[in-house]
Amino acid sequence: MHFKNNPRKCKSVNPDVLKRIAACWNRHEKKILEKVYNLTGMRLETKHITCYLDASTPHGMYGHRTIYLGTRGGLIKDDILMVIAHELFHIFYWRKIKKDGLTKSELGKETRNEWKLAEVTAYLVTNEPLLRKIWPTARVYLYPEIKEIYKMVKKFWRKRDFNFFLQNAYAKIK
Numbered sequence: 695m696h697f698k699n700n701p702r703k704c705k706s707v708n709p710d711v712l713k714r715i716a717a718c719w720n721r722h723e724k725k726i727l728e729k730v731y732n733l734t735g736m737r738l739e740t741k742h743i744t745c746y747l748d749a750s751t752p753h754g755m756y757g758h759r760t761i762y763l764g765t766r767g768g769l770i771k772d773d774i775l776m777v778i779a780h781e782l783f784h785i786f787y788w789r790k791i792k793k794d795g796l797t798k799s800e801l802g803k804e805t806r807n808e809w810k811l812a813e814v815t816a817y818l819v820t821n822e823p824l825l826r827k828i829w830p831t832a833r834v835y836l837y838p839e840i841k842e843i844y845k846m847v848k849k850f851w852r853k854r855d856f857n858f859f860l861q862n863a864y865a866k867i868k
Contacts, residue, residue, distance in 0.1 A: 695719060695778075700746040700762060707747040707765050715747065715763070718774050722828060726779050729824045734856040738786050745778060756781040758801060776832035779825070780816045787812055794857075796864045807867040810843040815863070817844070818851050843867060 697716035699706040707715075727738050744760050751764035754777040761781040763774070788801045799808055814836075819825065821834045836844055847863040 695723070695740040695761075695782075696744045698744060698746055700748040705749040707749045711765065712747055715765075715769070715774055716745075718771055719745070719778055722775055726775065726825070726828060729822075729828070730779070730783060730819065733819060733822055733824060733854075736783075736786050736790055736856070738782055740782065743782065743785065754778075754781045756784045758785065761785075770831065772829035772832035776820055776825075776829040776834060779829075780820050783816050783819055784812060787815060791860065791864070794860070796860060807843060810840040811847065811863055811867050813837060813840045814844045814847060815859075818848070 695716075697712055697719070699712065723740065727740070731737055742759055746760060746762050747765055748762055749765050751762075752766045753762075753764045755762040761778060763769075763777060763781070769777075788804075791797050797804065797808060799805060804812070817834065817836050817840070820829075820832075826832075826834070846866050847859070850859045850862040850866075853859065
């Protein structure tokens with residue numbers, strides 16, 4: 695993964711902070727990707743992904759091949775790892791559901807329920823004990839606006855079969 699300051703924002707991250715965040719991710723990347731694969735069967739590839747750091751926001755976001763990591767307010771190691779993994783997971787999640795024919799939507803043009811399900815799924819993955827061991831103090835939380843979908847689909851997660859979860863969760867939200 696490549697780490698850069700966000701070129702579209704006027705408030706850049708200190709180069710030392712950028713190096714610290716990149717080093718933190720690079721130390722743990724292989725283990726994180728392996729555990730996500732064990733949980734979901736999805737191979738996340740970071741070679742063509744750029745993580746832009748943005749000092750003007752505390753939030754994370756994602757695009758087709760980009761992650762935006764907000765650093766306003768500071769970040770601890772566990773939050774850095776969890777947020778990057780969460781946003782990275784989204785990129786590959788959308789590729790998978792498109793490939794599997796679960797959606798005809800495009801990233802950024804999805805229905806509200808599809809967005810909510812994507813957030814629920816990323817929450818479930820990043821909150822799994824296998825990954826929580828890597829970021830035990832990270833703030834993994836369920837956004838209030840997705841709790842309704844979470845309640846509808848969480849029972850499918852218990853099977854620990856990711857394809858079963860996706861098929862049933864998508865059927866439930868349509």
